[in-house]
Amino acid sequence: MTTIDKAKQLDAMDALRKYANEFYKKEGQIYLDGNSLGLLSKRAEQSVHALLNSWRDYGIDGWTNGEHPWFYLSEKLAALCAPLIGAKCEEVILTGSTTTNLHQLLASFFKPTPARYKILADELNFPSDLYAIASQIALHNLPESSMKLVKSEDGQTIAPAAIVEAMTEDVAVAILPAVLYRSGQVLDLQVITKAAHERGILVGFDLCHSIGAIPHHLHEIGTDFAFWCNYKHLNGGPGSVAGLFVHERHFGTAPGLAGWFGSAKDKQFDLKIEITAAAHTGAYQIGTPHILSLAPIEGALSLFAEVGIEAVREKSLALTQFMMDCIEQEVPNTFTFGNPLDDTRGGHLFLVHEEAARICKTLKDYGVVPDFRAPNGIRLAPVALYNSFEEVWHSVQILKDIIANKTYEKYENKRDIIA
Incomplete structure (x- = not known):
């Protein structure tokens, strides 16, 4: 009782x-709404002030000087984030937003052929993911039916067997949530990844409702890529910079949406016409990082590192x-x-x-x-x-x-x- x-x-x-x-x-x-927006922590507040003060104190030199040099901040925070998803540090980068990162990943890894041209998703997924998938399909001039949705029998959950059954020979990539945003169902990422790879399908997971709430082992189970926001269970603040993961076996795959911050750090300011992409997941960055939106994440992640x-x-x-x-x-x-x-x-x-x-x-x-x-x-x-x-x-x-x-x-x- x-x-x-x-x-x-x-x-x-x-x-x-x-x-x-x-x-x-x-x-x-x-x-009781931390699954939509986590509360502000004192450490996050302090890290915001620290980054703001670095702008005040260093001006342009803040990119390379101070406690948190901006030029390397996304990689530094990625190293703090990596243990939460079971990844190597170089497999993670904090950049963009959830949807722009999904666009980047699909632009990089969705390579439709006449035989494999469909993207598998589920009908209970957060609509923004489905919007991005639909627009990527349209960019390839593929029919709308190229987005294949796994159906829910009860309107709340997705049966694991239904996901595997939907992995037909015409599917190129699967995009699925680790935790369903409505019902909170946790999908078995290891089973899904194994089934996808046995069928020649790349698989990526939306971790928005799982990161900071449940452990992950993305490197170990061989997940191809993942993406997430940092403002829910991780308490990174409204609209804070998001994150993405790419398994190391895909390093060297050219980013579909190239930008100057995806450059190798030692080549970035050469400003040559041809990009020299970073040799790790940093290659999938596009533009200059939003330093003041990254700022609270440093303090927020320090709590998870401790706990x-x-x-x-x-x-x-x-x-x-x-x-x-x-x-x-x-x-x-x-x-x-x-x-x-x-x-x-x-x-x-x-x-x-x-x-x-x-x-x-x-x-x-x-x-x-x-x-x-x-x-x-x-x-x-x-x-x-x-x-x-x-x-x-x-x-x-x-x-x-x-x-x-x-x-x-x-x-x-x-x-x-x-x-």
Whole structure:
């Protein structure tokens, strides 16, 4: 049975509880939307000030001088990020945005032939990925049917067998999420990668909802490439610079979208007409790095380097399990769990309810910050680094009160501009 005393007991045993003090948490608010935008940490704030001050103190010389020389900052942060996805440092670079990085990767690795010309994705993937895939297909003057979507049987999850079955001989590349953004289902990247390679298919993963929440082993399992944002579970700030991974066996593959920051560092300022691309994943950079948008990531990643992704995952699973137990006990037969009930869930829960939009708005009135996903989903993300079991308990008590008194009825059941 879940009780407030049980929550306090779990908090007392939590080795990560001290890290909540590293974050700016609003008094009287329980923030459960870290899977959309993580909270600001004091370390991220400090690293922003450090990079801003380097501009003040060094001017143009900030590119090569100071504690964090800008010319090498993307590579430095990539080295901090690499352990979170099980990659070698040289296989990672922080650059661009999620969608521009996907465009870069497809431009570099999608080489359609008359026999292999399709890109495999899933119908539950984040739409921006599908937009990018569709536009790449159009750039190759291929028919729209060249994007092949794996269907979902329940509207929430994707069956692993369905993914493998869809890997037909006409598929050149597969683009799939590591964690589904709505339901939080974790896909088995090793199984998918192995199946793809056995069929001559390159495979890339969207890590936006998995990096910083679950461990990865991309180098070991042989994933061809991956891309992600850094502002959700990694707490890198709104619109912070994204990241990409390319397995070392692909080093030397020319970037499809070449730009001067993909140059080898010792050749970059030669400014020759022909590019000398970097010999590692840095080759897939395009333009000058956004230094002030990279800045908070340095402080944010230092927390993960200290804690370790395995410890984050262990607490995350415990928090989400406790929340599910509380919901089943306190508001039984009210919500349907759209997320997996076992350990194949990511860092958030997905509650299905016909009044989801109204409930989300009312939760905010009571100081609980959720996330609505149309048409009827509530995402709740208790984050290992800054949420407690006691916060989970109180948030469910608030949810129980909202349901019992139907206080959500004062709102229209439709989303705001930003859900």
